[in-house]
Amino acid sequence: MATTLNVSLFLPYTIAFHDPPAHDDELAHTPLAFASQQNRRASAIELGQKRGSQGSLLAGPPTPQTPATTLADEFFNSKFGPESQKLLFAKPGDPRSVVHSDAHVPDWGEQAVFNQPRSRAGPLPSNSILDFAKTQDDVVEQKRRQQQRRKHFSSPPSRSSRNQSRAQSHDRGYEGKPWTVEPAILQNGGLTNAIRSASNEEGVGTTWIGTVGFPTDSLSQNLKEDIDDKLLNEHDSVVVYVSDKNLDGHYKHFCKTILWPIFHYQVPDHPKSKAYADNSWEFYRNVNQAFADKIVAHYKRGDTIWIHDYHLLLVPGMVRKKLPDAPIGFFLHSAFPSSEIFRCLANRNELLEGMLGANLVVFQTEEYSAHFLNTCGRILTLETTGDGVQLEDHFVNVLNCPIGIDPPAIQKCREEEEVTEWVQALQEKYKGKHVIVARDKLDAVHGVRQKLLSYELFLNKFPEWAGKTVLIQVALSTSEGSELLTTVSDIETRIGSVHSTLAHQPLQFLKQDITYSGYLALLTIADVLMISSLRDGMNLTPHEFILCQDGKATPKKHGPVILSEFTGSAVVLGKNIISINPWDYQQQAQAIKQALEMSEAEKASRWNGLHNVVMSRTGGSWALQLVDSLAKIYEQHHDHATTSVPRLSITQLCAKYKESARRVFIIDYEGTLAPHRTSSGIPLSSPQRVLESLSELMADSKNVVYVMSGRRPEEIEHIFRTLPMLGLIAENGCFVREFRSTANEWQAFVDQSDAEKWKSEVRNILKYYIERTDGSSLEERHCSLLFRYDKSPDQEAAIRQAGESADQINTSCKQMNIHAVPIRQAVLVEQIDTSKGQAATHIFNQLRQRAIARGEQAADFMMVAGDDREDEGIFQWANELGKEQVLRHVFTVSVGKRNTYAQATMTQGSTGLLTALQKLARISQEDAPPDYLNRKEGF
Numbered sequence: 001m002a003t004t005l006n007v008s009l010f011l012p013y014t015i016a017f018h019d020p021p022a023h024d025d026e027l028a029h030t031p032l033a034f035a036s037q038q039n040r041r042a043s044a045i046e047l048g049q050k051r052g053s054q055g056s057l058l059a060g061p062p063t064p065q066t067p068a069t070t071l072a073d074e075f076f077n078s079k080f081g082p083e084s085q086k087l088l089f090a091k092p093g094d095p096r097s098v099v100h101s102d103a104h105v106p107d108w109g110e111q112a113v114f115n116q117p118r119s120r121a122g123p124l125p126s127n128s129i130l131d132f133a134k135t136q137d138d139v140v141e142q143k144r145r146q147q148q149r150r151k152h153f154s155s156p157p158s159r160s161s162r163n164q165s166r167a168q169s170h171d172r173g174y175e176g177k178p179w180t181v182e183p184a185i186l187q188n189g190g191l192t193n194a195i196r197s198a199s200n201e202e203g204v205g206t207t208w209i210g211t212v213g214f215p216t217d218s219l220s221q222n223l224k225e226d227i228d229d230k231l232l233n234e235h236d237s238v239v240v241y242v243s244d245k246n247l248d249g250h251y252k253h254f255c256k257t258i259l260w261p262i263f264h265y266q267v268p269d270h271p272k273s274k275a276y277a278d279n280s281w282e283f284y285r286n287v288n289q290a291f292a293d294k295i296v297a298h299y300k301r302g303d304t305i306w307i308h309d310y311h312l313l314l315v316p317g318m319v320r321k322k323l324p325d326a327p328i329g330f331f332l333h334s335a336f337p338s339s340e341i342f343r344c345l346a347n348r349n350e351l352l353e354g355m356l357g358a359n360l361v362v363f364q365t366e367e368y369s370a371h372f373l374n375t376c377g378r379i380l381t382l383e384t385t386g387d388g389v390q391l392e393d394h395f396v397n398v399l400n401c402p403i404g405i406d407p408p409a410i411q412k413c414r415e416e417e418e419v420t421e422w423v424q425a426l427q428e429k430y431k432g433k434h435v436i437v438a439r440d441k442l443d444a445v446h447g448v449r450q451k452l453l454s455y456e457l458f459l460n461k462f463p464e465w466a467g468k469t470v471l472i473q474v475a476l477s478t479s480e481g482s483e484l485l486t487t488v489s490d491i492e493t494r495i496g497s498v499h500s501t502l503a504h505q506p507l508q509f510l511k512q513d514i515t516y517s518g519y520l521a522l523l524t525i526a527d528v529l530m531i532s533s534l535r536d537g538m539n540l541t542p543h544e545f546i547l548c549q550d551g552k553a554t555p556k557k558h559g560p561v562i563l564s565e566f567t568g569s570a571v572v573l574g575k576n577i578i579s580i581n582p583w584d585y586q587q588q589a590q591a592i593k594q595a596l597e598m599s600e601a602e603k604a605s606r607w608n609g610l611h612n613v614v615m616s617r618t619g620g621s622w623a624l625q626l627v628d629s630l631a632k633i634y635e636q637h638h639d640h641a642t643t644s645v646p647r648l649s650i651t652q653l654c655a656k657y658k659e660s661a662r663r664v665f666i667i668d669y670e671g672t673l674a675p676h677r678t679s680s681g682i683p684l685s686s687p688q689r690v691l692e693s694l695s696e697l698m699a700d701s702k703n704v705v706y707v708m709s710g711r712r713p714e715e716i717e718h719i720f721r722t723l724p725m726l727g728l729i730a731e732n733g734c735f736v737r738e739f740r741s742t743a744n745e746w747q748a749f750v751d752q753s754d755a756e757k758w759k760s761e762v763r764n765i766l767k768y769y770i771e772r773t774d775g776s777s778l779e780e781r782h783c784s785l786l787f788r789y790d791k792s793p794d795q796e797a798a799i800r801q802a803g804e805s806a807d808q809i810n811t812s813c814k815q816m817n818i819h820a821v822p823i824r825q826a827v828l829v830e831q832i833d834t835s836k837g838q839a840a841t842h843i844f845n846q847l848r849q850r851a852i853a854r855g856e857q858a859a860d861f862m863m864v865a866g867d868d869r870e871d872e873g874i875f876q877w878a879n880e881l882g883k884e885q886v887l888r889h890v891f892t893v894s895v896g897k898r899n900t901y902a903q904a905t906m907t908q909g910s911t912g913l914l915t916a917l918q919k920l921a922r923i924s925q926e927d928a929p930p931d932y933l934n935r936k937e938g939f
């Protein structure tokens with residue numbers, strides 16, 4: 001069975017270590033025996049809780065029937081202990097159960113949920129700019145002073161070294177402890193649910209590759225191997241082990257303080273931004289390399305590799321280096337920012353190049369894929385189309401395909417008794433109230449502050465609602481500083497002091513996560529969902545809310561969704577949401593009022609529309625679509641991959657040449673018949689041999705010979721002035737001089753006065769960039785313009801300017817039917833509808849018509865030779881003629897080693913091609929009638 005390797009920073013599983021039970025001698029300290037004991041314990045606790053769960057379930061005044069510790073207390077105040085997994089997952093004890101789509105807990109290495117080792121990573125090495133200015137003497141002197149100071153103050157060890165040594169003594173106890181496999185806390189729940197749902201379909205095998213989500217330095221090799229075995233054999237998971245130091249630098253530093261903020265538009269101009277390179281880049285690279293190595297070690301021919309999210313942007317490129325032929329897909333779960341933001345990243349080129357190692361790069365929405373294409377164009381000066389990015393020798397497809405949820409699995413969880421109990425309790429608690437719910441990460445991008453301010457405004461502006469509305473905001477902790485928490489707490493206090501009464505609290509702010517059953521119940525009983533993210537790749541909470549609002553468990557149903565326009569889900573869910581700009585507090589306040597006052601009919605109609613989207617765009621269909629799209633693209637790429645393009649067989653070429661009656665040659669000049677011009681712009685090497693070979697070929701009246709070029713007609717005509725009968729295609733197909741035309745006339749395929757219109761506009765744009773790029777120049781052609789930077793001393797700066805110029809032209813001149821294409825050390829601006837292929841079609845059709853008119857045989861042999869991207873279209877066209885049997889023999893030949901649509905390659909370069917042409921000419925000479933060299937007319 002074909003296997004998909006799903007690669008994500010965190011596996012869906014982790015390991016929990018347990019203390020052996022004190023008075024339970026019957027239990028051996030083995031994971032299995034211990035797990036069964038844990039399950040028994042968990043059930044006992046659940047039972048105990050349920051028996052006491054008759055009263056109010058959320059923190060509030062206790063009722064007379066309420067026992068001293070209510071389930072509500074457990075719900076919100078429980079300390080995370082070994083049983084606390086039930087707070088986060090649908091089914092405790094079942095590592096495969098549905099998980100929160102957007103779960104989040106405290107920092108990596110500092111979790112308190114499971115008993116796990118702590119990080120042994122020390123602080124990042126210093127990145128002080130001053131370090132670079134020091135002389136060796138300064139360094140020695142500084143160290144001496146530091147030592148003196150330490151002695152003088154006999155300062156206690158630093159906090160991090162204290163933590164480290166504490167961690168080490170704490171970790172000693174993990175060896176020999178029983179352990180169990182648990183659903184991971186740190187994981188992308190949306191991804192896990194989607195892949196699981198698709199894996200339930202027949203024929204899709206999945207292997208996960210990722211870390212276990214906790215620091216592993218302190219685990220012995222034997223223990224690691226035991227964990228490897230269990231996860232591989234029972235959970236189809238391959239563990240990537242990286243040192244605590246690497247994962248700490250990678251995740252806590254590079255991912256969390258640089259990539260995540262920048263990808264979510266935390267503008268790097270901000271003084272606190274860390275968009276500058278800090279030392280964590282090295283750790284990011286190391287972790288990505290460890291993942292790539294693991295994938296390579298595990299990959300078998302026939303497998304498909306899917307790499308997920310912003311933590312692993314370099315992995316596709318790293319794997320590609322080792323597995324040139326593997327099918328690799330990359331999916332970005334988060335947002336992708338505009339190129340203006342992305343370009344602030346110090347390692348922007350490496351990150352983009354890493355992603356481009358994939359065959360297919362997929363984003364949640366069109367906005368992100370468009371930003372990516374645009375960024376590749378601007379920063380890497382690559383040619384992009386709506387479908388992807390053209391690299392020198394292959395195409396990387398780019399797609400958008402939004403993730404969804406797994407409705408059947410969630411519906412099943414909703415049937416659990418515990419959810420029903422929560423629903424009843426919550427309904428009771430909020431009887432007569434209008435409940436707005438929300439569950440977000442408490443970080444700068446999720447807009448909790450903006451939401452609370454808008455809610456406060458709503459309460460102040462519409463006091464008639466203040467006594468009957470409750471906003472339940474579940475806020476998931478993040479590593480972000482306390483500043484935001486302080487601000488949010490201030491707003492919370494203000495709302496409480498102005499609007500709370502003895503009987504009513506309009507805001508329930510819960511700074512911790514809730515049980516999965518509680519979460520589903522909350523979504524079921526709520527009247528409105530409100531999400532105010534400033535940016536979010538997708539956000540699946542709206543999907544889950546819509547599903548739970550079906551009225552099956554409660555008469556309350558079809559609650560409206562207030563959703564920030566900056567989320568991927570707003571794009572997917574479309575017009576039926578109440579769309580808000582989280583920065584517009586007035587609009588948000590108004591949206592709350594609109595949602596609360598919406599008629600039942602409107603609610604139902606909006607919900608139906610939303611529900612259709614949720615049910616059709618599911619996580620399972622997303623996962624299958626990714627696999628399917630990659631398979632198709634891979635097949636296309638592989639149809640013409642270099643490895644499968646054979647060398648041109650000269651023997652076969654000669655044989656077919658010999659047996660054909662009418663032949664057409666269309667051969668590219670620069671890079672094919674002769675090497676590319678040098679960077680000094682000095683003419684190409686002597687074209688003498690080229691002229692001789694072409695002349696010999698033209699001597700046979702059965703042959704029609706065209707040379708094609710990007711140059712202006714007068715230039716190419718000058719180069720071939722000794723062959724006035726040679727057919728010529730100039731400016732990439734804008735002009736054609738017919739073969740054996742005595743009039744020496746050029747036919748134009750472009751209206752030059754039209755071209756003048758767009759050229760004057762583009763000239764102005766290019767002028768700006770040329771002024772800023774040393775050594776660059778504008779080459780004027782009749783139907784195209786060329787921004788050349790081959791003589792620029794600073795190539796890097798020139799490439800950047802070229803990329804930006806192409807981007808600006810492609811964006812601002814869209815209506816003009818032109819495109820700017822980065823080519824070798826230049827940007828070519830030309831009309832979209834002209835090409836070498838188009839000129840070739842014209843030539844070929846004319847030849848056929850003439851042959852038919854004269855009652856002669858049409859061409860039965862064609863050879864097309866080229867060397868770069870611009871020749872690919874003409875290769876495809878000629879191949880088609882062969883496939884459709886318009887021509888009996890077609891030879892498309894690419895000079896060099898690039899990936900190509902040509903049927904054959906000529907790895908020996910121009911010299912090899914000229915030798916082949918001369919061989920053909922010799923055949924003609926051998927077969928020639930005595931008057932051979934005097935015959936002039938062709939067919």
Ligand SMILES: O=P(O)(O)OC[C@H]1O[C@H](O[C@H]2O[C@H](CO)[C@@H](O)[C@H](O)[C@H]2O)[C@H](O)[C@@H](O)[C@@H]1O
Nearest residue numbers: 101102103188189190333403536537538539540
């Ligand atoms: O916190 P991280 O480890 O850095 O991971 C980032 C988040 O990844 C997941 O969210 C992303 O994927 C979701 C599903 O595609 C999407 O809904 C969300 O918008 C993305 O940001 C994960 O679900 C979050 O918990 C992580 O915080």
